[in-house]
Amino acid sequence: xxxxxxxxxxxxxxxxxxxxxKDILKAVEESGIQNGVVFAITAHTTTGILVNESLxxxxxxxxxxxxxLVPTFDSYNHNHFLPSYGxxxxxxxxxxxxxxxxxxxxxxxxxxxxxxxxxQDVYFGEFDGIxxxxxxxxxxxx
Amino acid sequence: xxxxxxxxxxxxxxxxxxxxxxxxRDRVYQRRTEDALSAxxxxxxxxxxxNGGGNKNFDVLFTRxxxxxxxxxxxxxxxxxTRYGGWIVSNDEIEQIVAAAPDRFIGFASxxxxxxxxxxxxxHAFKDQKLAGLKLHPSKxxxxxxxxxxxxxxxxxxxxxKPIMFHSGMSCEPDCLVKYARPVHVEEVAxxxxxxRICLAHFGWPWATETAMLCLKYPNIYxxxxxxxxxxxxxxxxxxxxxxxxxxxxxxxxxxxxxxxxNSPRNHTHGxxxxxxxxxxxxxxxxxxALKWLGMEVK
Numbered sequence: 001x002x003x004x005x006x007x008x009x010x011x012x013x014x015x016x017x018x019x020x021x022k023d024i025l026k027a028v029e030e031s032g033i034q035n036g037v038v039f040a041i042t043a044h045t046t047t048g049i050l051v052n053e054s055l056x057x058x059x060x061x062x063x064x065x066x067x068x069l070v071p072t073f074d075s076y077n078h079n080h081f082l083p084s085y086g087x088x089x090x091x092x093x094x095x096x097x098x099x100x101x102x103x104x105x106x107x108x109x110x111x112x113x114x115x116x117x118x119x120q121d122v123y124f125g126e127f128d129g130i131x132x133x134x135x136x137x138x139x140x141x142x
Numbered sequence: 143x144x145x146x147x148x149x150x151x152x153x154x155x156x157x158x159x160x161x162x163x164x165x166x167r168d169r170v171y172q173r174r175t176e177d178a179l180s181a182x183x184x185x186x187x188x189x190x191x192x193n194g195g196g197n198k199n200f201d202v203l204f205t206r207x208x209x210x211x212x213x214x215x216x217x218x219x220x221x222x223x224t225r226y227g228g229w230i231v232s233n234d235e236i237e238q239i240v241a242a243a244p245d246r247f248i249g250f251a252s253x254x255x256x257x258x259x260x261x262x263x264x265x266h267a268f269k270d271q272k273l274a275g276l277k278l279h280p281s282k283x284x285x286x287x288x289x290x291x292x293x294x295x296x297x298x299x300x301x302x303x304k305p306i307m308f309h310s311g312m313s314c315e316p317d318c319l320v321k322y323a324r325p326v327h328v329e330e331v332a333x334x335x336x337x338x339r340i341c342l343a344h345f346g347w348p349w350a351t352e353t354a355m356l357c358l359k360y361p362n363i364y365x366x367x368x369x370x371x372x373x374x375x376x377x378x379x380x381x382x383x384x385x386x387x388x389x390x391x392x393x394x395x396x397x398x399x400x401x402x403x404x405n406s407p408r409n410h411t412h413g414x415x416x417x418x419x420x421x422x423x424x425x426x427x428x429x430x431x432a433l434k435w436l437g438m439e440v441k
Contacts, residue, residue, distance in 0.1 A: 010201060010202055010205065012205055012209070013209065014209075072412075073374070073376060073412075073416075075373075075374075075377075076374070079371075079373045079374040079377075080372060080373065081314070081370060081371075081372050083314060088370065088371050088372065088373070088374075088375075090371070090374055090375060130202060130205050130206040130209055131202065132202050
């Protein structure tokens, strides 16, 4: 059996880490699936799904390191006029941070429970806010 | 107060939800509907062809405005009745949007100068709908600003003390000849109607120097920063403000003439923030000049 639900988020900053662990647990519980896997998948190309320990200090470190690796202000080829947008694509850093963080996370489900380590939380990473965003939670199993 | 004087509300709920209205914009901008639907959501307005994703409310928009520190948006419609048989955004839609959040929006009118009832439309917009100014797009509406047929429209704006926002310079839209929007075509208007407050949008790019000449020469001519960058906003604005214009031109000559306008403030404000200027000049750029141009200045 496969069940997919969609959660909608509105980021409030250009860079933001939003915890979605509870949404995943809820989707698994409501699916009724006892054994299988659950995926959290972002619908966007300037966002990411991250698994990490939910500490404010680490959130700052993640933001700082990603900014060092992919500075907001730099000479990106994507900064040019895109006729289909009627504007420039000046969100290259969002695309590259998205690439570094990946578009999904996956966890096993055993006896109706998501199996994850004590320190593990799931974040939706916004790298091109402020926007309305979607995350698909797909529960697969029996 | 921070005012963005150049916003196209095509992605707003009062506009974007209507399938007929969306189809009209797709036709005018020669886009396939499936392309339009897959275009990025116009949270804060895009160049006027944008259809956006059809936002249901203003939650994202207001969050972004607050994040960018923008108090008010000036919303621009466009009447293309005689050339295309409709409006990109109508005066009625602008009136509805402003009514939904009068503390965040300042609504402008538009009128197709070729329509026989142009003056009636404008009279209704100013007198009944209380719209705050007039948006004209010489390229898309295919007229020269110094055409004598425009004079009754300018007189109507003067009668109601309303400013005019002229699209000026390049437009990337189809069926949109740039020749109509050359800044110098507004010179005669500025001479004949010295009390008429005029904005030549987008720096009149690529005629930014011509725009500078007109701003220097005529007290009633302003410009805005809603130019479409071809590289990052910070690189583009540094180029405009310090290379296309001499490095001291802005602060020494045009501190009272340039208004913050974005088309869409996403990313645009970064380019403005990176420019070095005195705090009082920045305050004028970000809102003080707009209050003066809009006729809302508290004296």
